[in-house]
Amino acid sequence: MRRSTAERHDSGGPAARGHRQGVRGERATLTEILAEVSAQALQGETLEEVLQRIVDCITRHLPVAIASIILLDEEGTHFVQEVWAGKLELDLPFGMPWPIERGAAGRCARTGEAQLIADVEHDPDYVPGNAHVRSEYILPIRHRSRLHGVLNLEATQADFFTLEVRAMFDAVASQIAGTIHLARVVRELELANRKLEQLSMSDGLTGIANRRCFDQRLGEEWTRHLRDRRPLALLLVDVDCFKPLNDACGHLYGDECLRELARLSSTMIERDDVLVARYGGEExxxxxxxxxxxxxxxxxxxxxxxxxxxxLAHPASAIAPHVTVSIGVCAMRPGGTQSPDALIDAADRALYAAKARGRNRVVVGRAHPPGAP
Structure with missing residues (x-):
């Protein structure tokens, strides 16, 4: 069967077919890289891990000697972080932070334009990271108006970064910018959520843990001490004659006294595992x-x-001319039939006894058996 002239022209000879196959191969490689770069935003636990996966991906798929991503600070004046991968070692003569007035990467950040260095020996800004490098291509990593950093690619051949190869890396840099943006958004959301969680566990007046945090921590420690058979202790601290203090000096002064008590209690803690919390009111x-x-x-x-x-002055106290506290104490080894309420109940009973005996004192209580009055 004879083909038409158009069909013969379209199919071409071996060179044309080889060119088409090469283009298809480059497109397939680019598609694979872009898909893998996108996936990294969901895989890494940290931004550094995400970036490391990306440069590993680039050097795995393409014959570049070194691939690195260099991130800028928020002001865009200094490079502050670099991750790299490649067949050659990267050894820069200076560390971070690195001002953008320095090096070809800095030139890329200053101008916002890609920098092709076909011969590194004749570029005045090139900073050698490996003696075997002959050419370099540096691209800005930009998402919308924000410049996140630069993608730095180095090769051992002077003619490696052809127009087609640069076009491929241009697409990769755009994908990296989106990935970095997404990773940073995720990180910012995590930080915001963590801050909200901390706020939900903190007392607004004193800044120490609140009742919700105390209840959660008590449950956790109770379970752990039940398993380890170790004693767990609780101190309930109550400001003596707090209502007369508010009546005589005002609620603002009473609040300040509570803040001072919280600060003092926190500064006395010698171990990280001790929790100081506002239990309620002046306790x-x-x-x-x-x-x-x-x-x-x-x-x-x-x-x-x-x-x-x-x-702290307390003109309305029947105990002393200054603020005093009564403290109920209990320490116990959690048992299988007991709940954390047993510890709270015993410390509360001890606190009540301290106030009944004249205040400004410490009383140690004992846990009652389940069902006891």
Missing amino acids: LALLLPRSDQREARRRAEHLRRRVEKLA
Whole structure:
């Protein structure tokens, strides 16, 4: 069967077919790289890990000697982070932060334009990272109006970065910009969510943990101490004659006294696992993991004396001319039939006894068996 002239012209000879196959191969490679770069935004736990996956992807698919991504700071004046991959070692003569007035990468950041260096020996801004590099292509990584950094590609051949190869990397740089933008948005959302979570667990007046945080932490520590068979202690601290203080000096002064008490309690903590929380009203709670009755009492007495020494004026107190506290203490080993409420109940009973005995004192309580009055 004879083909028409148009069909013969379209199919061409071996060279034309080879060219078409080469173009198709480049497109397939580009498509594969772009798809993999997009996937990295969902794979890495951190932005650095995402970027590392991207440069690994580039060097895996394309014969570049070195591929690196260099990120700018928020002001766009300094490079602050670099990740790289490749067959050659990258050893720059200076570290981060790196001002954009320096090097060909800085020139790319300053101008916002791609930089093709066909001969690195004759470029005044080229900073050698490896003696075997002969050419370099640097592209801005920009998402909308924000310049995130640059994509730096280095090759051992002077003629490597042809027009077709540069077009491929241009597309890759655009994809990287979107990926970095997405990764940063995700990170910012995570930070915002973490801040909201912290706010939801903090007391607005004193800045220490709130009741919600205390209840959650108590449940966690109770389970852990039940497993480890270690004692868990609780201090309930109450400001003596707090209502008369508010009546005499105003609620603003009462609030300030609570803040001072919270600050003092927090500064006395010597271990990271101790929780100081506002339990409610003028009461604070100190949860002491792995603490027995002796240690809990010692800490309570120390806190009571420190509050006295602080000497916050209390003109309406029947106890002293300054603010004092009563503290109920309990330490116990969680048992299988008990709940965290047993610890709270025992410390609360001890606090009530401290106030009944004249206030400004520490009383140690004992947990009641389940069902006891």
